[in-house]
Amino acid sequence: MKWCRFSTGGPISYGIIEDETVIQVEGDPFGEYTKTSNTHKLSDVKLEVPMIPPTFYAAGINYPEHVTWAAQMRGEEPVLPTQADVGYRAINALVPDGHDIIVPKDASELLQYEGELAVIIGKTCRNVSEAEALDYVFGYSIGNDVSERNWQRNDRTMWRAKNTDTFKPMGPWIVTGLNPDDLHVVIKVNDRVVGEYDVATAIFGVRTFISKMSQYLTLVPGDMLWMGTDGATENMKDGDVCSITINDIGTLTNKVNWQK
Numbered sequence: 001m002k003w004c005r006f007s008t009g010g011p012i013s014y015g016i017i018e019d020e021t022v023i024q025v026e027g028d029p030f031g032e033y034t035k036t037s038n039t040h041k042l043s044d045v046k047l048e049v050p051m052i053p054p055t056f057y058a059a060g061i062n063y064p065e066h067v068t069w070a071a072q073m074r075g076e077e078p079v080l081p082t083q084a085d086v087g088y089r090a091i092n093a094l095v096p097d098g099h100d101i102i103v104p105k106d107a108s109e110l111l112q113y114e115g116e117l118a119v120i121i122g123k124t125c126r127n128v129s130e131a132e133a134l135d136y137v138f139g140y141s142i143g144n145d146v147s148e149r150n151w152q153r154n155d156r157t158m159w160r161a162k163n164t165d166t167f168k169p170m171g172p173w174i175v176t177g178l179n180p181d182d183l184h185v186v187i188k189v190n191d192r193v194v195g196e197y198d199v200a201t202a203i204f205g206v207r208t209f210i211s212k213m214s215q216y217l218t219l220v221p222g223d224m225l226w227m228g229t230d231g232a233t234e235n236m237k238d239g240d241v242c243s244i245t246i247n248d249i250g251t252l253t254n255k256v257n258w259q260k
Contacts, residue, residue, distance in 0.1 A: 003029050003139065004173040006045040017042060017173060029138060029174075030122060030221035049096045050141055050174045051120055053224035056094075058145065058162075059209055060085035062202050063230030073149075084204035084212045089145075089226070090163035097171035100257035103238075104164060107148050111236050111256070114145035114229040115187040115244035117199050119206055120174055125219035133210035136219065139176040140183070142244050142252040143226045144169040147233075169254040178248055180206045185229075186245045189236060197230035199246075 002017040014029065015022040020042045027033030060081060061067050071078035095101075103111055122138025145168065152161035162168075180199050187195040199205075204212075209225060236242060238258035245251040 001139075001176045002173050003050065003176070005048040005050050006040075007048055008040060008045055012048050015040075015045075047096055047098070047172050049094045050171050051222060051224060052091060052094065053120070053222050054220055055223050056089040056091055056168075057213070057223065057225040058087050058089050059202075059204070059226065059228040060087060062204060062228030063197065064201070064203060065197070065231045066229055066233075067203075069232040080203060084209045086209065086213055086225070089168055092165055093163050093168035095166045095169050095254070097169070097252050098254065099166065099169065100255050101144075101146055101169065101236075101242075102166040103148075103256060103258040105259040107258075108150035109235055109237070110149035112147050112149060112233040113187060113189070113194075113236060113242045113244075114147060114233060115185050115195065116143045116145050116229050117180060117183060117185065117206075117227045117246060118143040118170060119180070119210075119225045119227060121210075121219045121221060121223040121225075123221055125210065125214045128211055128214045130207040130211040133207040133214075134180075136210060136214075137206070138221070139174040140178050140180065140246075140249060141170055141174045142172075142246050142249055144242060144244055144252060144254060145226060145229065169252055171252050172250050175249050180227075182248070184247050187229075188243045188245075189234065189240050191241075191243075194234050195229070195231040199227065201230065202227060 014025040022040045024036045024038035068078040118141040120138045125136040183199040240256045243253040
């Protein structure tokens with residue numbers, strides 16, 4: 001099933017997408033809901049961020065080639081993480097498919113994309129095993145963990161580098177019933193492929209993260225975890241268009257708008 005949040009000039013509603021039609025839903029994906037008789041052509045609606053999570057989690061550096069690249073940029077030997085570490089992102093930074101990435105004028109040229117799988121929790125999760133973990137997943141979406149690397153190096157908490165308004169494009173929707181091990185990510189800038197990887201090559205997978213997190217944190221419906229990216233990442237400049245495609249989900253596309 002393909003879920004979205006959409007608007008048509010008024011309030012934002014949940015919807016289910018079937019072919020090219022959006023069916024408005026009363027209720028929400030995590031509880032009781034009913035399909036209404038209100039339908040729209042997909043091309044006639046504005047897709048919003050598909051989920052505003054109670055808590056927005058992000059996997060620490062979680063792919064081997066990205067670990068190696070990041071270490072090289074620092075002039076260090078790469079050291080793979082030994083456990084699944086998790087951080088946080090700011091909800092204010094979320095924007096939908098098609099929304100510009102607004103870059104503050106004092107940002108450095110080291111503004112880079114990170115194409116990632118977004119995992120949405122579907123039910124309350126505490127002390128679950130890796131074997132059980134995917135039973136608690138509602139669905140999957142696409143995220144772009146836009147990062148300003150100069151701020152990332154110099155701010156102790158990465159508060160600007162990762163969390164500036166519009167630095168977290170997400171969408172275009174959420175798809176249920178997928179196996180994360182079957183997913184492949186392709187990242188393009190201006191239609192040029194700049195990176196691609198299999199989700200299954202993560203150092204720690206979705207199951208491991210959910211199980212580990214649930215030993216200490218109660219995950220609740222709507223909580224979201226972004227799984228990290230792989231490979232080297234390149235700078236984006238004003239006017240660049242970044243698109244991230246994950247098979248069986250779709251494509252997230254956003255343009256860079258550098259403030260003058």
